[in-house]
Amino acid sequence: MSNSKPRPETIAAHALRATDATTGAVVPPIHLSTTFARDENYTPLLKENYQRNGNPTLWQAEETLAALEQGEDCLLFPSGMAGIFTLLETVPVGAHVAAPDTMYYGTRDWLKNLEARGRISLTLFDTSSSASLEKALHKGKTDLVWIETPLNPTWAVIDIAAAAKAAHAAGAILAVDATATAAVTTRPLTLGADIVFHSVTKYLNGHSDVLGGALITAAKNERWQMIKTLRTKTSAALAPFECWLLLRGLRTVFVRYTRASANAMAIAKHFANHPKVQAVLYPGLASHPQHDIAKLQMTDGFGGMMSLLLNADFAASQKFCTRLKVIVPATSLGGCESLAEHRKTVEGPTSPVPDNLVRLSIGIENADDLIADLEQALQGL
Numbered sequence: 001m002s003n004s005k006p007r008p009e010t011i012a013a014h015a016l017r018a019t020d021a022t023t024g025a026v027v028p029p030i031h032l033s034t035t036f037a038r039d040e041n042y043t044p045l046l047k048e049n050y051q052r053n054g055n056p057t058l059w060q061a062e063e064t065l066a067a068l069e070q071g072e073d074c075l076l077f078p079s080g081m082a083g084i085f086t087l088l089e090t091v092p093v094g095a096h097v098a099a100p101d102t103m104y105y106g107t108r109d110w111l112k113n114l115e116a117r118g119r120i121s122l123t124l125f126d127t128s129s130s131a132s133l134e135k136a137l138h139k140g141k142t143d144l145v146w147i148e149t150p151l152n153p154t155w156a157v158i159d160i161a162a163a164a165k166a167a168h169a170a171g172a173i174l175a176v177d178a179t180a181t182a183a184v185t186t187r188p189l190t191l192g193a194d195i196v197f198h199s200v201t202k203y204l205n206g207h208s209d210v211l212g213g214a215l216i217t218a219a220k221n222e223r224w225q226m227i228k229t230l231r232t233k234t235s236a237a238l239a240p241f242e243c244w245l246l247l248r249g250l251r252t253v254f255v256r257y258t259r260a261s262a263n264a265m266a267i268a269k270h271f272a273n274h275p276k277v278q279a280v281l282y283p284g285l286a287s288h289p290q291h292d293i294a295k296l297q298m299t300d301g302f303g304g305m306m307s308l309l310l311n312a313d314f315a316a317s318q319k320f321c322t323r324l325k326v327i328v329p330a331t332s333l334g335g336c337e338s339l340a341e342h343r344k345t346v347e348g349p350t351s352p353v354p355d356n357l358v359r360l361s362i363g364i365e366n367a368d369d370l371i372a373d374l375e376q377a378l379q380g381l
Contacts, residue, residue, distance in 0.1 A: 008068055008184070009254045015247045016064040030244040031056045052235045057243040062214075064250055065204070068183040069196050071216035073224065075231055076238035076246075080179070080199030081106055083213030086236065087175060087195065088114065088144075090226045095143035096121045098136040104152045104177065105347040111146075127156045128289070133163055137170040145170075148177040149186070149297070153307050153343045153359040155281045157290035160297060164192025173223070179203070182334065184257040185300040189218045200238075202334030203304075205249035206256050212238045212246060256336065256364055260304030263338075263370060264362040268306055270371050275311070276378045278356065282306040304362035305333060307343075312381045314355040318342040321358060323380050326365065326373040333361035338370055 006014070015028050023029065034051040038044050048054045062074040077083040084107055091097060099111055101124040108124070115122040125136035137145070145167040149158040160176060167174040175195040176188035182203035188196045198204055200212040217224045231237060238246070261284070268282040283294035284302030294302060310317050320342075321329040327338040331346060339361040343353045362370065 011064065011067050012250050012253050015251055016060060016067055028057070028060055028244065028247045030240055032240050051240070052237065053232055054237060055240055057240040057247070058237055061238070061243040061246050061250070064247065065183065065198070065200075065214055066216055068187075068250075069189055069216040070187055071189050071196065071218055072220050074214055074216045075228060076200070076243065077213040077215070077231065077236050078238055078242070079211050080197070080201060080213035081110070082236050083197060083215050084110065086227055086230050086234075087197070087215060088120075089230055090223050091120055091143050093119060094121065096123065096138050096141045097144045097146065098123045098125060098133065098142055098172075099146040100125060100127045100148060100151055100158070102127060102151055102154050102156070102352055103146075103148045104179075105351060107146070107177070127151060127158060130159070130162070133158075134166045137166060137172065139170045142167070142170045142172040145172050145174045146177070147174070148180070149188075150180050150283050150294070150303070150305065152180065152305070153281075153353060153357060155180075155283055155288075155305060155307060157283050157288075157294045157297065159290075159293050160186070160188050160191040160193055164194075168192070179334075180303050180305050181298060182253055182257050182303070184254055185261075185298045185303065189216065191297070194218050200246055201332065203257060203260075204253055204334075205246050206253060206334055206336060207245070207249055208332065208335035208337070210242050210245045210249070212242055257303065258301055259364040260334075260362050261301030263364070263367040264304045264306050264360075265302065266367040267360070267362060267371055267374065271308065271374065274378070276381050278309040278311050280306065280308060281357075306360050306362065308358045308360065309354060310356045310358060310378075310381060312356050314344060316381055317356045317358055318345055320377050320381060323377040324373055325376070326369055327360070333359075335361070336364050338363040338365060 036046050036049050066074040114120045123136040125132040147158050164174045173194040176193045177197045179199045196216045198214045265284050268280050271277045321340045327340045330339045341359045
């Protein structure tokens with residue numbers, strides 16, 4: 001390899017290092033030990049001496065993700081929500097948080113829980129208006145602006161650079177849930193974000209066999225140290241075997257994401273004017289309200305996430321998912337296999353998601369097979 005800095009695809013394929021320095025193994029090793037020895041001076045042989053603080057498998061996964069996101073550091077957690085909880089713990093009591101009115105329901109519900117207990121004040125802003133975020137901020141009081149882009153499950157796109165500018169002007173930090181773009185096509189830290197979040201359960205692992213979350217920071221500052229301390233004190237580091245599975249998934253994330261993006265685009269175009277589909281929600285379509293922003297931020301594909309608004313009611317839309325034969329009716333996203341989910345059923349009656357919305361996580365199968373499966377399920381409407 002030349003002395004030039006490796007590009008993201010190479011970093012991912014090699015999991016940062018092409019071979020293990022000790023053995024020469026081309027597959028990253030897994031370190032299951034919970035404790036590590038000290039030398040003759042009673043100094044830890046590694047930078048830590050106990051698994052709660054980390055271990056070599058965890059560190060390699062974290063260093064790889066930090067490099068992919070062009071961040072200063074990364075921390076891995078045993079679930080996505082564990083990472084989000086830890087970040088929110090650093091918000092001062094009574095401080096203000098701004099977040100989208102439509103987003104992953106687990107995050108929204110916990111923010112509302114914190115507000116109900118007086119832990120924070122909360123403003124949920126309308127993502128359909130570019131000016132709504134600025135109006136939601138309280139200068140000197142807003143501590144955290146949390147956004148997703150694209151937003152789950154409508155796949156609306158938020159301008160990260162504009163959000164960062166607004167957040168910083170108010171004295172807040174910007175945290176971006178970039179799960180749907182998988183450190184492949186959007187890098188929020190380069191656009192001004194302070195912290196990036198990923199549910200590594202999704203695209204980064206990509207095989208539906210790991211539960212985990214990641215926070216990546218633009219700077220190792222006081223807040224980051226607080227997050228790091230909280231993770232250590234709560235023993236909330238991702239376990240070695242899950243880290244190893246994550247490393248395995250990271251090595252193919254670019255090829256999987258590219259294939260899923262191509263499949264999703266083919267499906268979106270096919271059903272864009274379908275008589276049984278009210279609308280296709282996909283940022284890759286020119287008809288998408290924020291398509292121009294998506295083109296600027298999503299430089300290597302628009303991803304495999306999309307939603308269909310069916311010409312159907314709640315019951316028929318739910319039944320549509322179970323009529324699918326290739327696409328699996330299941331939760332989660334970003335795996336090799338395509339999944340369909342009736343989101344209103346999952347989120348409950350208080351959800352703002354339309355009754356007729358079906359979320360699709362498009363995988364790496366043959367696109368024609370997926371189109372044929374969706375067509376046959378639509379015939380039952």
